[in-house]
Amino acid sequence: MSTPQPSRFTFTRRQSASNKTPRQINRNLVFNLVRTRQPLSRADLARVSGLQRSTVSLIVEDLIKEKWILEGSTGRPPRGRRPTFLELNHQRAVIALDIHPSQTTVAVTDLGGKIVAQNVVALAEDPNKAIQAIIASIRKLIAAHSDKSFDGIGISLPGRADPLLEKLIFAPNLKWPVSSIKSRIQRATGLHVEMDNVANACALSEVWFGDSDGLHDLVVVNVSEGIGTGIFANGQLLRGANGMAGEFGHVQMDTDGPLCGCGGRGCWETVSSNRAGLRYYQELSGIAPPQSFAALVKMAQADDVYAIKALEKMSSFLGRGLRMISSALAPSEIVIVGDITTAWYMFGPVVEAELKLNALSKEPRLRPSFEGNTARLRSAVALVMNGSLV
Numbered sequence: 001m002s003t004p005q006p007s008r009f010t011f012t013r014r015q016s017a018s019n020k021t022p023r024q025i026n027r028n029l030v031f032n033l034v035r036t037r038q039p040l041s042r043a044d045l046a047r048v049s050g051l052q053r054s055t056v057s058l059i060v061e062d063l064i065k066e067k068w069i070l071e072g073s074t075g076r077p078p079r080g081r082r083p084t085f086l087e088l089n090h091q092r093a094v095i096a097l098d099i100h101p102s103q104t105t106v107a108v109t110d111l112g113g114k115i116v117a118q119n120v121v122a123l124a125e126d127p128n129k130a131i132q133a134i135i136a137s138i139r140k141l142i143a144a145h146s147d148k149s150f151d152g153i154g155i156s157l158p159g160r161a162d163p164l165l166e167k168l169i170f171a172p173n174l175k176w177p178v179s180s181i182k183s184r185i186q187r188a189t190g191l192h193v194e195m196d197n198v199a200n201a202c203a204l205s206e207v208w209f210g211d212s213d214g215l216h217d218l219v220v221v222n223v224s225e226g227i228g229t230g231i232f233a234n235g236q237l238l239r240g241a242n243g244m245a246g247e248f249g250h251v252q253m254d255t256d257g258p259l260c261g262c263g264g265r266g267c268w269e270t271v272s273s274n275r276a277g278l279r280y281y282q283e284l285s286g287i288a289p290p291q292s293f294a295a296l297v298k299m300a301q302a303d304d305v306y307a308i309k310a311l312e313k314m315s316s317f318l319g320r321g322l323r324m325i326s327s328a329l330a331p332s333e334i335v336i337v338g339d340i341t342t343a344w345y346m347f348g349p350v351v352e353a354e355l356k357l358n359a360l361s362k363e364p365r366l367r368p369s370f371e372g373n374t375a376r377l378r379s380a381v382a383l384v385m386n387g388s389l390v
Helices: 023-037 042-049 053-065 127-144 181-189 198-208 268-272 274-285 293-301 305-329 339-356 372-386
Strands: 069-074 084-088 092-099 103-110 115-122 149-157 160-162 167-170 193-197 218-223 227-233 333-337 365-368
Touching: 023 042, 023 053, 023 084, 042 053, 042 084, 053 069, 092 127, 092 372, 103 127, 103 372, 115 127, 115 372, 127 181, 149 181, 149 198, 149 372, 181 193, 193 198, 193 372, 198 218, 198 227, 198 333, 198 372, 218 305, 227 268, 227 305, 268 274, 268 305, 274 293, 274 305, 274 339, 293 305, 293 339, 305 333, 305 339, 333 339, 339 365
Parallel strands: 092 149, 149 193, 218 333, 333 365
Antiparallel strands: 069 084, 092 103, 103 115, 160 167, 218 227
């Protein structure tokens, strides 16, 4: 069932608000502290947030009234009054969609981003049939979790979406149109839908779920069928004209390189995406590549020489592109999302060595997403919770 939409949470710098700043900032701070440190007492909230106990109490009462958080167990201090601990309302949930060209993962997650259940939907070439299959999977999951109250649906896309016109404006790797997917899912489910580029969504997720502090500039690089980048700077997403900021994947790196879905040749994503890794394996081994990139990674982890060489070559090109981003934007941190992160201990050093080569300034902190290849699903929760498409 759906839930009336109360006040939403917004990304802000992680600091307490003075009497000259919006009360919403303190509300966000308290909610995120409960989410990341639950169970937590009111006294603990006041201590770690730096807010007055009276301020914390008022915010907590509002969050309980709106059913974002609940009162749970009581503590057993050596003396004095027993504190009541606060925790997230785990009956509230979000539907998360991670769309790929040939398949879509549909999941139920809680407000903390934990995946409760998920289905993988193979997509037909016919766009109407593809969207119908997605809607059917959503309905099936909602029916199977009728005890939960759903706050909305978040969709991460392998392309740039115009949040005002609600349509894709650039998605070279997506062979079926999804311009009407948002409105069709909203009509079919009655739930509010948020939709954004997967790299943008992952950048928001890194801040929302506390892996990055929200105070420093951040670039998320999504390595999948293509390469996507999301830029979080000065406390907000950088979108650019028509939402096209961050298309580093289509900067040419090899004039004689493979043809790209955008129409160019030798774009960064043609030499450093998952598809490039599979292509390198076939070129090096003379053997047909495995059916999936995840399988190629497992082969490398099992010491397959050709798989290792293919992923090292892919990682080298990935690092060169990151050096371009580092020189252009000078972010404090670059986070990698995608299946390559499951073998980061093997290929991360290759990426980092290229990033550091002839660096113009101090290189940014480089790390894989702590959520590995589930980061894309978790990012959909951030889209819904933040109401980010503004």
